[in-house]
Amino acid sequence: MTFQQQPYPAHPPPPPPTHADYDIEKHSQFHRASWQPEAIPDKKRPLTERNCCCRCLCCACCLPVWARYIVWFIIIGIIICIIVIGALLGTFKMPEVNVLDVTNPPGTNQLQIDYNGTEFDIGIGLIVNVVSPNNLPIHLSDMHATATLPTKDGNAFLGSGYLAKHTIPTHSNANFTFPFTIQYDTTSSSSQLMLNTLLQECGLYGGSDPTDITVDYTINLAASVLFVTIHPTISGSASFACPLSNDGFTSALGGAFSG
Incomplete structure (x- = not known):
């Protein structure tokens, strides 16, 4: 009697799955499902939230005739105002x-x-010339000046001045007094140097003739x-004439000490 040897398979078959393997597989599938991002469907805005301007115009067309005239008159008026204001600005x-010259303070x-x-505070007035070629008046306010x-x-x-407000008319070439x-x-020492220079240019110190001062x-x-x-x-x-004259400065200085 002869026996033939059966050939061995190259790879043995895997063992049958156990209950523990089934539990591990279910656990893995659960975690993969929990971490997978949900697809967010594309949502379009409702029709009531789109093309508001066009919808308003369409609604205006549904109004009575007299109401449509009023709405279109208001819209056209707003557009014209915007164009005119933009052109002016x-x-x-x-x-x-x-600054043209000096004069006495306003009201004196x-x-x-x-x-x-x-x-010493010496009050004077500066004659200011303003040339405005504009089609709109200009309202000046809170004007602070230093020199x-x-x-x-x-x-x-030299000093400072302040003016609360002043209006420049349209197409004007006018003067006003700035205190x-x-x-x-x-x-x-700086004030002493300023006063000596001012008195010398005004002919009140050093025997010199008065000249215009430049500030x-x-x-x-x-x-x-608008x-x-x-x-x-x-x-x-x-550059303007010296604001201090011999007679005026002496009388004003005497009034300051007597007051």
């Missing part, structure tokens, strides 16, 4: 401002000198046109 030009007919023990006087040792502080105060501090000024203000307000800074130089 687009052609706006800053006015030309120049002579220099005003006040002395508080350490400082310096060139001396041999550099610029020395200004020359401030001399007896304890300041550098800076004006900070608020300018309003509903638009800007805050420009105007800087420049001006």
